[in-house]
Amino acid sequence: MTDNGQYFxxxxxWHPPAFTPSYKTSVLRSPxxxxxxxxxxxxxxxxxxxxxxxxxxxxxxLIRNYAQTGxxxxxxxxxxxxxxxxxxxxxxxxxxxxxxxxxxxxxxxxKETYLAAIDPNFGGCGRMITDExxxxxxxxxxxGAYPWPNGxxxxxxxxxxxxxxxxxxxxxxxxxxxxxxxxxxxxxxxxMTVPDKVAVEQLIAALDRQNTLPxxxxxxxxxIVLRGRRSTMFENRMxxx
Amino acid sequence: MVQKLDFLKxxxxxxAGPYVHIGTNPNWVEITGVWNEDLGLxxxxxxxxxxxxxxxxxxxxxxGDVLRDALVEIWQADAEGLYNSPSETRGKADPNxxxxxxxxxxxxxxxxxxxxxxxGRVPYKDGRMMAPHITVWIVARGINIGLHxxxxxxxxxxxxxxxxxxAQIARKVRIPTLMASRGEENGLPTYTxxxxxxxxxxxxxxxx
Ligand SMILES: [Fe+3]
Numbered sequence: 001m002t003d004n005g006q007y008f009x010x011x012x013x014w015h016p017p018a019f020t021p022s023y024k025t026s027v028l029r030s031p032x033x034x035x036x037x038x039x040x041x042x043x044x045x046x047x048x049x050x051x052x053x054x055x056x057x058x059x060x061x062l063i064r065n066y067a068q069t070g071x072x073x074x075x076x077x078x079x080x081x082x083x084x085x086x087x088x089x090x091x092x093x094x095x096x097x098x099x100x101x102x103x104x105x106x107x108x109x110x111k112e113t114y115l116a117a118i119d120p121n122f123g124g125c126g127r128m129i130t131d132e133x134x135x136x137x138x139x140x141x142x143x144g145a146y147p148w149p150n151g152x153x154x155x156x157x158x159x160x161x162x163x164x165x166x167x168x169x170x171x172x173x174x175x176x177x178x179x180x181x182x183x184x185x186x187x188x189x190x191x192m193t194v195p196d197k198v199a200v201e202q203l204i205a206a207l208d209r210q211n212t213l214p215x216x217x218x219x220x221x222x223x224i225v226l227r228g229r230r231s232t233m234f235e236n237r238m239x240x241x
Numbered sequence: 242m243v244q245k246l247d248f249l250k251x252x253x254x255x256x257a258g259p260y261v262h263i264g265t266n267p268n269w270v271e272i273t274g275v276w277n278e279d280l281g282l283x284x285x286x287x288x289x290x291x292x293x294x295x296x297x298x299x300x301x302x303x304x305g306d307v308l309r310d311a312l313v314e315i316w317q318a319d320a321e322g323l324y325n326s327p328s329e330t331r332g333k334a335d336p337n338x339x340x341x342x343x344x345x346x347x348x349x350x351x352x353x354x355x356x357x358x359x360x361g362r363v364p365y366k367d368g369r370m371m372a373p374h375i376t377v378w379i380v381a382r383g384i385n386i387g388l389h390x391x392x393x394x395x396x397x398x399x400x401x402x403x404x405x406x407x408a409q410i411a412r413k414v415r416i417p418t419l420m421a422s423r424g425e426e427n428g429l430p431t432y433t434x435x436x437x438x439x440x441x442x443x444x445x446x447x448x449x
Pocket of ligand 1: 101159258
């Protein structure tokens with residue numbers, strides 16, 4: 001029995017809808033016509049392979065990969081997890097990219113206007129390709145919360161942005177990771193675009209004391225689930241099962 | 242109670258936000274020295290087979306304003322209609338063409354632009370041929386889950402007329418929103434594919 005059928009239909013009630021007025025930018029950027037449902041064709045069931053040769057040794061070390069005069073400032077932590085599919089199988093060879101604000105909540109970007117200081121030793125980007133068991137890991141500093149123009153006093157909870165490219169274009173996903181115990185998650189118009197409380201909790205990384213480095217770094221575990229594929233239990237069927 | 246099914250739920254999507262390029266195109270936002278090159282900028286080399294084309298366009302919001310902070314990814318077959326992917330079982334694709342591209346929209350004009358090749362035709366699941374097309378995926382601030390569409394070539398009238406995917410669009414007046422119009426630039430065929438997120442000309446987006 002192999003997974004080589006179409007990808008499971010996306011559960012659109014689990015994802016945020018396009019139109020979420022409390023996140024104001026979505027109002028003019030949300031399609032209003034129904035999406036056209038399309039059974040997967042080869043165009044959606046295929047995807048590129050990302051070679052490990054593209055990835056440098058410091059790409060998953062945000063404390064050091066932009067260091068100019070010293071290491072990045074902030075609460076040191078390791079973020080790790082597995083990329084799985086909905087069948088709970090690991091996704092090896094997935095490209096995982098991540099970006100975040102510095103410890104003060106400021107991004108290194110020319111359009112960023114928040115008054116928090118720039119950290120000269122922090123770029124805020126990293127990437128990794130998952131290993132045979134679908135694992136990824138990186139070292140960074142805990143990003144700060146930051147205010148943003150939405151309501152007059154809206155703040156984003158600490159978060160790391162993630163982009164994941166699995167084996168097929170149908171699995172393409174961008175999301176955000178929050179941190180256990182942060183009360184600001186439940187006040188955040190962007191986290192709250194996700195309608196289901198259990199679905200929001202799927203975006204919260206767990207503090208993992210077992211994997212901390214004593215006297216060095218905290219650890220958070222953040223698993224990511226991409227769409228799974230139907231299996232072909234009966235090979236004589238024309239189209240999957 | 243019944244037995245539990247062992248499936249996991251897909252991780253919910255969240256917006257890519259205004260600073261997506263820090264993670265996907267750091268050199269483009271002047272975070273240099275972290276990695277040599279941003280992924281997906283170059284699709285075509287001297288050895289790549291097929292007709293060179295330029296694909297470009299802009300993305301418009303519901304007020305008719307151009308998005309200047311979006312990220313566009315494309316995925317396409319090679320000139321023979323084969324995907325460069327382990328899931329491609331019909332044959333071996335052109336080794337000099339990956340088929341995946343990624344470009345930010347220009348911070349001033351909002352234009353995205355890819356130099357690529359015209360893809361060949363790919364069969365639908367029942368063997369009928371789809372018209373040549375490029376998969377397009379866009380993310381940006383204000384977009385809660387990436388939008389998936391297809392670029393078709395307006396000058397492929399016969400192939401478009403028999404494409405089993407285009408045939409599934411019940412409101413035929415919407416089909417032209419998927420058609421890139423042909424022009425020319427420096428002797429190269431150029432296809433312009435503007436994307437409208439809302440309004441009269443709202444682009445067809447797919448739930449794949
Ligand atoms: Fe952010």
